[in-house]
Amino acid sequence: MNITTLGEARFPSPQRRTVNDQARVSSHLIRDPDAPPVEELWFELAGPRARLFFDPRQTRAGIVTCGGLCPGLNNVIRSLFLELHHGYGVREVLGFRGGYQGLDPARGMEPFVLTPAFVHDIHKDGGTVLGTSRGPVEVGVAVDHLIRRGVNILFTLGGDGTQRGGNDLFQEAQRRGHPLAVVGIPKTIDNDVAFVSRSFGYLTAVEEATKVLHCAHTEAHSVRNGIALVKVMGRHAGFIAAGATVASQDVNFTLVPEVPLQLEGETGLLAALKQRILQRAHALVVVAEGAGQEWLAASGGKRDASGNIKLQDIGPFLRERIERYFQAEEIPVTLRYFDPSYLIRSVPADAEDSILCDFFARNAVHAAMAGKTGLVIGLLHDLFIHVPIELLVSRKKHLDLGGPGWRAVLAATGQAFGEDAGPIRTTPVSPSAT
Incomplete structure (x- = not known):
């Protein structure tokens, strides 16, 4: 997986320990000789390089946060700034406000100039101090603005749509001959980003969802024939629902996008729910x-402003049925x-996610200072990697229905209704279907 580099790295790095630029990480940790052949990809290992493309004393960086909220956004902003400021001595870091709208001077507000005092306590709060929005920006206008501002590096914090937008900015800057490093940090509590074994904010969201499940179980258990129905986020993948189920151990039925919902008939959800009520007089779904x-x-x-297909609301439908x-x-x-959809994504990051945010951010800075562009920081086998944006947005990650995670869900719930849809893994998707 070759990563675009803006040019020769001529400046010595202030980092004491660096990574060999030729080091690679395989996409597969385990090779099963009995399994059919699978595509194997080799990714650049992330980390500080011995030489830099940008002279830190002449470098100005920008940060933008886009899309929905996610626990840990402020942590990432803070760690990006601290690594740029203290780790490399970059002269100025701008925080563009209101998502990609902030890159359009006609629509956006004046960016913040980040300082140590500004970022001092921001990691203790949820949300993003820079603000956010959905939707793209006119690429030519945005690149004009970045050039006028003297921005050499742009960090894009967001999901698929955000990273596609970052790729467009990088390509336009390349056409103009402007050396702009665009490095993305994948953001989604759904945990459905390919080549990212765990996205920041996911475990915090699971923790918050588990608290709701505990309350819901109390409600259901406290009355005769009580049923609690809880809807959580997960547009295309059921990682939050699955993770909260295993953490809770009180859930009786877990419904995820990867498994077609069989509602009617003797083997459907409704019949199984009836048997649960007759036997135990309470249920949690x-x-x-x-x-x-x-x-x-x-x-x-x-579609919404981010290009996502609008889903119908399964919660009220299921409640009525x-x-x-x-x-x-x-x-x-x-x-x-x-x-509790919005409740679980607007809280501060927990300790585990706070650590992950810091690692994502610092590796993004290392890549950008070395002049690498058009990439997103990934995470495989506990190693941070460089993933080309075009590859990352070409596929989604799903629950593996043959893997230990889903087996744990089935063991925790004891559910046995519907049909087994078989294992579903990372699958290619067209950009318009995301």
Whole structure:
């Protein structure tokens, strides 16, 4: 996986320990001789290089946060600045405000000039001090603005749409001959980014979702025939639902996008839920937001400002179907519905995610100062890597239904309804389908 470099690295690095630029990490940790051949990719190992492309004394960097909130954004901003400022002596770091709109002077606000005092306590709060928005910016206008501001490095914190936008900025700067290093840091609590074994904010989101499950279980368990239905985030992958289920150990049914939802019939969810109520008089159901979309009216291909296909709301649909089913069965139930979607993403990062944010940020700085561009920092086998943006946004990561994570869900819930959809792994997608 070759990474674009802006040119010859001529300046000595102030970093004492550096990484060989030829070091590579394989995409596969285990090779099964009995399994069919699989694509093997080799990625650049992230870390400080011995020589830099940019002279730190003449370098100005920018940071932008885009899309939805995620625990740890402020941690990443803080660590980016601290590594640039203290680790390399970069002269100035700008914080562009309001997402990509901040790169358009006609729409955006004046950027912050980051200082040690400015970032001192920001990691203790959720959200992003820079603000965020969805949607792209006109590439030519943004590059004009970056050139006018004298920005040499841009760090883009966001999901697929954000990184595609970063790639467009890098390509436009290349066409103009402007040496702009664009380095992305993948951001999503859904944990569905390819070549990133765990995205920052995911474990914090799971922890917060687990707290909600505990409350929901208390509600269901405290009344006769109580049912608690909890909807969590997860558009295309059920990692939060699965992780919270295993952490909670109180969930009885976990519904994820990777498994088609069988609702009706003797082997469907409703029949299984009835048996649970008759036997135990309470139940806890967790559903990821992207699950069961086949039961809902199509959105007609409508997309949000980030280019994501708009999902229909599975939560109220499932609540109505469960209530109607038990009414028809003449079994009185008390159903409580919980939707903590935005609650679990707006909190500060926990200790584990705070450490991960710091590592992502510092490796992004190392790559940018060496003149590497058009890449996103990835994480495989506990090693940080450089992933070309075009490769990263070409595929999604999904729950492996044959792997230990999903097996743990089945063991914790004991659910046995519907059909086994088989293992689903990282699969290519077209950019328009993301």
